[in-house]
Amino acid sequence: MLKRAPSVLAMLLGATLSLSSSSLANTSDLPDIGTTAGGTLTIDQERNYGDAYMRILRASQPVINDPVLSEYISSLGYSLVANAEDVKTPFEFFLIRDRNINAFAFFGGHVAIHTGLFLHANSEGELASVVSHEIAHVTQRHLARRMEDQARKNPVTLAALAGSILLAIAAPEAGIAALTATQAGAMQSAINYTRSNEKEADRVGMNTLIKAGYDPHAMPSFFGRLADQYRYASKPPPMLLTHPLPEDRITDSRSRADAYPINPAAPSLEFHMAKARVVARYVGISSDGAMDWLERKEKSASKAMKPTYEYGKALVYLDTKQLDKAEELLLSLQKQFPHSNFVLDALSDLNIEKKTPEKAEALLKEALKIKPRNPVLQINLANVMIEAEKNEQAVRMLQRYTHDNPNDTNGWHLLSKAHANLSDPANELAARGELYALNANWNRAIQSFTQAAQISELGSLQQARFDARIDQLLQQRDQFMALQN
Known part of the structure; x- marks a missing residue:
């Protein structure tokens, strides 16, 4: 399923290494603020690159397909986008399972958040400050502007430019390793350009943060704490490699925040439930370690916040098959938060484990009356x-x-499973083909649909549908491969 991804990533790394030192040496001239970058990439081209790179990431990185966490981070992101300016593209927010502190944005409005960010953010405002910063990178078209600046000085291909920038964002160590192969001046000019963009993203992102109702002091608070924590670290986290935090940047951020009154928001239950879920399931620690963290936090938590740690403990009990303990906590939480998707999702898992799916079915159908078509x-x-x-x-x-949700791998995985249970191999193959396509594994996707068409009734509507999808996939594969040229 993932067989094709390494070759594509190798292409991107090769594109990074192929950039000449002269092209990198000219990145210090910051384009005028507000440039459209239309001379290099159109918005449609950005979307094409973004879609292609998203497929690569699904195949090569541990992208989290947790419906509840995806809903939370998307809801947070969209609330910020609604208050951002110069939005020219749809946005997609997603999580990567990685304890390193990092977040990055790339073409087409894609914003990635590492789970490690949840561990270091003390509030939703701090998390929102990072997300708003990444949104600003997209709305200000920093990637396209950097490409435009490079393309004016050096006639390299768009694929080489896009490959180098995308690789450096998502894999900073690889990007920096490529830079060290060039002269020191070239490296410094690229870093200077990045720092200029970072300051602009801080300024634009803070405006978004304020308009969305968050305390602007959350941004300098988080950035300052991060800088202090890793000031003398021999190996800083990836976020500090792609998002340098010199003292003047923190000072500027703090000065802008000080122009506004402190606006302390009430602690977000959803943020702390999301954080507890991340600790319980997505930071790579043992169940004992997760339980220890949750219990320590619970002891010092306010009465209002204690349920969020009870929720995390319930997940640990559920994942370690201590179902009675999990049920006791979850039923208590259900009484307090009857419409919480965090709780309803966990209760569904509990009833599956207890072999009582009919209880979960009734619970979810009732919940859907209140929130029709809710994806979770x-x-x-x-x-x-x-x-x-x-x-x-x-x-x-x-x-x-x-x-409605064609990019959600959960839907295609379950559809494949349901068709398999019904002994419907043609539709099972088709659903699997969609999964392959979402991971840029075009050949396997085409092969799956070809097999599905071959075992369908000759001349049937189903066979025609599969043949039409094969034509679409062939076209998508050609467009994907053309991005290398």
């Missing part, structure tokens, strides 16, 4: 239906779900 509730209900051997119902729901 829908995907949980489809999963529960499969466990209850109601595969036909699950297929009908998942067909709608994948139409």
